[in-house]
Amino acid sequence: MGLDDRGALTTLRAAVDPSAGPDGVIRDFYTRWFATDASARDLFPPDMNQQRAVFSRALHWVLGEIVDQRAQEPVAFLAQLGRDHRKYGVTAAHYDTMQRALLGALRGHFADRWDGAVASTAVDVVELVIGVMRGAADAESGSPYEDGTVVDHIRATRDVSIIRLQLDRPLFYHPGQYVTVQVPQWPRRWRFLSPSIPSDGDGAIEFHVRSVAGGMVSTAIVGETRVGDRWRLSSPHGGLHVDRNAGDVLMVAGSSGLAPLRSIIMDLQRFAENPRVHLFFGGRYPCDLYDLNTLWQVAAYNPWLSVTPVSEFTTNPPWAADYPLVDPPRGLHVRQTGLLPEVVTRYGSWSDRQILVSGGPEMIAATKAALVAKGARPDQIQHDPPAP
Numbered sequence: 001m002g003l004d005d006r007g008a009l010t011t012l013r014a015a016v017d018p019s020a021g022p023d024g025v026i027r028d029f030y031t032r033w034f035a036t037d038a039s040a041r042d043l044f045p046p047d048m049n050q051q052r053a054v055f056s057r058a059l060h061w062v063l064g065e066i067v068d069q070r071a072q073e074p075v076a077f078l079a080q081l082g083r084d085h086r087k088y089g090v091t092a093a094h095y096d097t098m099q100r101a102l103l104g105a106l107r108g109h110f111a112d113r114w115d116g117a118v119a120s121t122a123v124d125v126v127e128l129v130i131g132v133m134r135g136a137a138d139a140e141s142g143s144p145y146e147d148g149t150v151v152d153h154i155r156a157t158r159d160v161s162i163i164r165l166q167l168d169r170p171l172f173y174h175p176g177q178y179v180t181v182q183v184p185q186w187p188r189r190w191r192f193l194s195p196s197i198p199s200d201g202d203g204a205i206e207f208h209v210r211s212v213a214g215g216m217v218s219t220a221i222v223g224e225t226r227v228g229d230r231w232r233l234s235s236p237h238g239g240l241h242v243d244r245n246a247g248d249v250l251m252v253a254g255s256s257g258l259a260p261l262r263s264i265i266m267d268l269q270r271f272a273e274n275p276r277v278h279l280f281f282g283g284r285y286p287c288d289l290y291d292l293n294t295l296w297q298v299a300a301y302n303p304w305l306s307v308t309p310v311s312e313f314t315t316n317p318p319w320a321a322d323y324p325l326v327d328p329p330r331g332l333h334v335r336q337t338g339l340l341p342e343v344v345t346r347y348g349s350w351s352d353r354q355i356l357v358s359g360g361p362e363m364i365a366a367t368k369a370a371l372v373a374k375g376a377r378p379d380q381i382q383h384d385p386p387a388p
């Protein structure tokens with residue numbers, strides 16, 4: 001019975017399978033929850049499609065782990081989720097109403113198949129999931145987020161902005177990590193952004209944001225951010241890192257994917273000696289390589305760093321004149337033409353390097369595939385999120 005009943009667990013897991021489509025237990029659960037607790041509805045954005053998908057994926061994965069009698073990873077995941085959920089304003093009362101709504105939706109779904117075994121297993125699973133999240137959240141006493149004021153907004157290219165903030169209190173994160181961010185133009189639409197400088201004890205922080213076509217939050221950040229805007233930041237995550245004792249490094253950055261790699265490079269400058277770091281920084285046009293001047297200055301004083309600019313086209317479009325000139329002094333960087341995966345692998349497989357890739361999901365997948373095809377091992381290649 002309960003969490004040992006693999007048959008009942010498997011039955012429950014099938015009921016929340018995200019591949020079964022959007023209608024079903026999860027939709028019914030949110031409908032019941034919001035009907036009985038309007039304050040829970042207020043925490044979510046208007047469009048719930050994405051939320052239903054991530055919630056059912058999470059629940060489906062947790063149930064799969066429990067079926068296989070593995071507890072450590074799901075408990076750690078749920079505890080982290082509970083701590084992270086504090087930033088949404090989740091209270092103990094929300095957990096109570098959620099528990100009732102989720103059990104109600106499951107009972108409704110199974111109807112006459114809701115027998116003793118399924119019922120008691122469902123009660124135990126829901127209690128476990130909610131109990132771990134609530135317990136981990138209760139154990140935290142610090143603020144779940146840090147607020148900050150925009151102090152600078154530089155339109156670096158047509159679609160990339162550099163935004164600098166002064167936080168009310170410093171936010172601690174490891175170089176290379178990303179944080180979740182809420183901007184005033186889109187309340188309740190948290191997005192991941194990677195700081196481009198290491199954590200600063202005085203609360204300075206900088207982001208590089210690229211507006212993606214049709215993107216809700218990124219286009220608002222690039223188009224509408226003003227000095228004085230108040231941003232909310234939370235939950236540093238991610239594992240991009242350089243092990244200074246594990247040999248030389250290849251970094252591949254597409255557009256604003258430069259940010260976390262730049263943060264790691266800035267951090268490495270603290271040390272007199274480092275592994276060699278070769279950074280490929282790519283964009284569509286030469287003018288998209290918005291941070292080349294800073295990278296050039298860092299490379300000029302740090303012989304362990306070399307930078308190869310890469311652009312898909314050799315000449316700039318007319319609108320480039322509206323944005324800061326990015327060309328560094330001639331000679332130090334020889335710009336290569338082509339797509340990043342193709343240019344990077346022209347130099348070999350890099351199979352003896354620590355490899356860090358950062359950019360949009362398609363760029364990460366294509367670069368990884370090209371490196372692996374040339375002989376690099378997948379486990380040598382770091383990217384966030386780990387599975388694009």
Ligand SMILES: Cc1cc2nc3c(=O)[nH]c(=O)nc-3n(C[C@H](O)[C@H](O)[C@H](O)COP(=O)(O)OP(=O)(O)OC[C@H]3O[C@@H](n4cnc5c(N)ncnc54)[C@H](O)[C@@H]3O)c2cc1C
Pocket residue numbers: 178191192193194195207208209210211212213214215216217218219238256257259260359360361384385
């Ligand atoms: C670990 C991590 C770190 C990130 N760090 C940064 C960063 O430092 N700077 C930055 O600008 N962005 C970063 N992003 C991307 C960012 O979180 C948003 O996904 C992106 O800004 C799009 O949000 P949106 O609301 O504008 O688009 P949405 O409205 O959420 O999506 C609109 C469309 O854009 C597509 N899309 C979403 N993200 C991307 C993307 N990255 N590239 C291409 N198409 C996309 C979606 O599939 C969808 O079709 C990071 C993402 C992850 C996972």
Ligand code: HEM
Pocket residue numbers: 040043044045051054055058059081084085088090091094095096098129130133188189190
């Ligand atoms: C009181 C209970 C809960 C409340 C009020 C709540 C609320 C929220 C909110 C407001 C979001 C953000 C939505 C967005 O930005 O689009 C979110 C995201 C999420 N929730 Fe919950 N949630 C609760 C419990 C749970 C539980 C039990 C799970 C378990 C599997 C879960 C899994 C997730 C996941 C995976 C995400 C996406 C990742 C993230 O943004 O943190 N939530 N939740």
